Amino acid sequence: xxxxxxxxxxxxxxxxxxxxxxxxxxxxxxxxxxxxxxxxxxxxxxxxxxxxxxxxxxxxxxxxxxxxxxxxxxxxxxxxxxxxxxxxxxxxxxx
Amino acid sequence: xxxxxxxxxxxxxxxxxxxxxxxxxxxxxxxxxxxxxxxxxxxxxxxxxxxxxxxxxxxxxxxxxxxxxxxxxxxxxxxxxxxxxxxxxxxxxxxxxxxxxxxxxxxxxxxxxxxxxxxxxxxxxxxxxxxxxxxxxxxxxxxxxxxxxxxxxxxxxxxxxxxxxxxxxxxxxxxxxxxxxxxxxxxxxxxxxxxxxxxxxxxxxxxxxxxxxxxxxxxxxxxxxxxxxxxxxxxxxxxxxxxxxxxxxxxxxxxxxxxxxxxxxxxxxxxxxxxxxxxxxxxxxxxxxxxxxxxxxxxxxxxxxxxxxxxxxxxxxxxxxxxxxxxxxxxxxxxxxxxxxxxxxxxxxxxxxxxxxxxxxxxxxxxxxxxxxxxxxxxxxxxxxxxxxxxxxxxxxxxxxxxxxxxxxxxxxxxxxxxxxxxxxxxxxxxxxxxxxxxxxxxxxxxxxxxxxxxxxxxxxxxxxxxxxxxxxxxxxxxxxxxxxxxxxxxxxxxxxxxxxxxxxxxxxxxxxxxxxxxxxxxxxxxxxxxxxxxxxxxxxxxxxxxxxxxxxx
Numbered sequence: 001x002x003x004x005x006x007x008x009x010x011x012x013x014x015x016x017x018x019x020x021x022x023x024x025x026x027x028x029x030x031x032x033x034x035x036x037x038x039x040x041x042x043x044x045x046x047x048x049x050x051x052x053x054x055x056x057x058x059x060x061x062x063x064x065x066x067x068x069x070x071x072x073x074x075x076x077x078x079x080x081x082x083x084x085x086x087x088x089x090x091x092x093x094x095x
Numbered sequence: 096x097x098x099x100x101x102x103x104x105x106x107x108x109x110x111x112x113x114x115x116x117x118x119x120x121x122x123x124x125x126x127x128x129x130x131x132x133x134x135x136x137x138x139x140x141x142x143x144x145x146x147x148x149x150x151x152x153x154x155x156x157x158x159x160x161x162x163x164x165x166x167x168x169x170x171x172x173x174x175x176x177x178x179x180x181x182x183x184x185x186x187x188x189x190x191x192x193x194x195x196x197x198x199x200x201x202x203x204x205x206x207x208x209x210x211x212x213x214x215x216x217x218x219x220x221x222x223x224x225x226x227x228x229x230x231x232x233x234x235x236x237x238x239x240x241x242x243x244x245x246x247x248x249x250x251x252x253x254x255x256x257x258x259x260x261x262x263x264x265x266x267x268x269x270x271x272x273x274x275x276x277x278x279x280x281x282x283x284x285x286x287x288x289x290x291x292x293x294x295x296x297x298x299x300x301x302x303x304x305x306x307x308x309x310x311x312x313x314x315x316x317x318x319x320x321x322x323x324x325x326x327x328x329x330x331x332x333x334x335x336x337x338x339x340x341x342x343x344x345x346x347x348x349x350x351x352x353x354x355x356x357x358x359x360x361x362x363x364x365x366x367x368x369x370x371x372x373x374x375x376x377x378x379x380x381x382x383x384x385x386x387x388x389x390x391x392x393x394x395x396x397x398x399x400x401x402x403x404x405x406x407x408x409x410x411x412x413x414x415x416x417x418x419x420x421x422x423x424x425x426x427x428x429x430x431x432x433x434x435x436x437x438x439x440x441x442x443x444x445x446x447x448x449x450x451x452x453x454x455x456x457x458x459x460x461x462x463x464x465x466x467x468x469x470x471x472x473x474x475x476x477x478x479x480x481x482x483x484x485x486x487x488x489x490x491x492x493x494x495x496x497x498x499x500x501x502x503x504x505x506x507x508x509x510x511x512x513x514x515x516x517x518x519x520x521x522x523x524x525x526x527x528x529x530x531x532x533x534x535x536x537x538x539x540x541x542x543x544x545x546x547x548x549x550x551x552x553x554x555x556x557x558x559x560x561x562x563x564x565x566x567x568x569x570x571x572x573x574x575x576x577x578x579x580x581x582x583x584x585x586x587x588x589x590x591x592x593x594x595x596x597x598x599x600x601x602x603x604x605x606x607x608x609x610x611x612x613x614x615x616x617x618x619x620x621x622x623x624x625x626x627x628x629x630x631x632x633x634x635x636x637x638x639x640x641x642x643x644x645x646x647x648x649x
Binding site: 042052064 | 100101104105107108241244245248249252293296297300301303304306307308309310311312313319322323455456457458460461464
């Protein structure tokens with residue numbers, strides 16, 4: 001917004017929010033659907049319906065937290081969540 | 096300290112996401128508002144069709160007579176029955192998928208020639224695809240909806256005195272008034288804004304967020320829908336089938352179909368309980384004997400008892416002993432978006448073969464949310480409520496956009512060349528998006544009546560007029576002085592709205608469209624008032640001082 005500040009932190013934050021936030025939400029939704037003690041289809045629908053709220057909060061968090069680096073660090077939680085969500089597929093790939 | 100930075104950064108987010116996506120969101124919301132009355136607009140755009148409602152059984156009999164005379168050998172007959180919102184009767188036969196249908200006069204059964212038009216469905220399609228290739232459009236609109244959600248939540252956070260300021264309105268005070276108007280429309284209808292944005296995302300939930308489907312079903316959409324439906328031996332017709340005119344007669348049905356094409360494969364139609372596909376059915380036809388079709392009157396009555404008002408019928412193998420009749424409900428008999436919730440009868444005996452399926456609770460949740468967005472339930476009072484709430488949403492977005500430029504008008508000199516340029520661009524785009532789009536929308540309706548009826552690809556020309564008008568408003572906004580551009584475009588849009596009833600003089604009109612024309616005149620008056628108001632200079636200080644002394648005196 002101000003011409004004096006370098007644009008990189010802002011761009012990094014936007015990328016973290018939009019792309020990082022989506023990846024986080026994707027992994028979160030997959031993990032939630034896997035963990036919910038419901039029938040497969042029900043868990044899928046419930047987790048997916050909630051995903052837009054998760055994405056919104058992830059975006060707000062990425063902009064609200066103190067630095068872009070922290071935002072990226074938080075969104076890196078996507079990795080363990082993805083491992084939970086795609087556990088069977090992962091096992092299959094590993095042999 | 097930290098609290099302050101949070102508010103500041105979210106305020107920054109609110110401003111910029113609101114500005115960048117605000118133009119897009121205004122277009123989505125305005126066309127969505129018009130799409131609430133898509134079928135009424137559609138009927139207005141086909142003035143050759145009568146609007147008087149007629150008994151469905153009688154209309155169905157006329158359609159049957161016509162089909163039996165013209166298409167005795169077709170494998171399927173489709174009948175779009177007259178309903179409250181869409182009183183026209185249309186038929187199609189066989190595998191005709193694209194515009195192969197025919198309107199009939201429900202009283203005489205004679206074919207009617209209706210003009211080719213983009214129809215009210217244009218606003219509906221633009222609302223969720225922006226007239227782009229379908230899949231790209233859906234993603235762009237989805238992104239805009241996410242930006243809206245983010246802007247709404249960040250707006251709540253930065254608006255700390257949300258309750259107190261709701262009762263504050265300082266009219267004719269320039270920037271303060273724009274802020275107050277933005278806040279009032281935003282806060283007053285906050286539940287509506289949140290609901291309409293979230294449920295909009297939910298309609299295409301598996302397109303936007305396929306994570307759970309990828310994790311649990313390896314991304315296999317078909318396997319998922321088989322399990323959701325819980326019926327193993329059903330086969331669905333190929334996706335992306337174009338609706339016929341007969342199905343378009345019940346356009347909400349078409350909506351469901353379009354939704355189906357993306358979020359679910361078309362169910363219901365073309366679906367057979369015995370697991371045969373359409374083609375297999377055709378091959379088995381010679382084996383069946385000729386048999387008369389059952390009377391449609393009692394069948395329609397039974398269907399209406401179970402599923403509510405009926406929007407259309409599909410008759411497979413008419414005149415054969417293996418005939419099947421499928422009755423589709425009007426979308427909006429319940430809040431749930433009932434797509435593919437048809438009911439099937441034996442075509443000869445009239446016995447019920449299949450009752451509509453019930454959704455499981457989780458799927459029902461999704462369908463009710465989608466239904467809340469589609470606003471097909473609750474009849475006309477609910478439709479008007481949605482229309483007025485959406486107008487307020489448009490007003491919130493528009494005032495937010497204007498506020499951005501008004502706020503910076505005093506400041507931009509200090510922000511350097513880039514700031515000044517950005518401010519100018521935003522200022523001009525605001526005019527073209529807000530006033531220009533209104534002008535383009537009403538321009539589409541004028542084009543519908545004024546373009547020659549015999550023009551080839553007429554529907555496409557109407558859409559071209561829409562975009563040319565919109566482009567022209569952008570050019571106009573760039574060359575004219577700022578305030579004049581606003582006033583001239585708003586004024587012209589107002590004049591076109593007010594003059595809409597005059598268009599009936601431009602050709603024969605069989606029905607009466609009183610409510611649509613009255614609404615257009617009312618909207619025209621609203622635009623005219625805005626045009627006049629924009630021209631008024633903001634009141635000067637004395638008014639505020641007077642109010643202050645009054646407050647102190649109390």
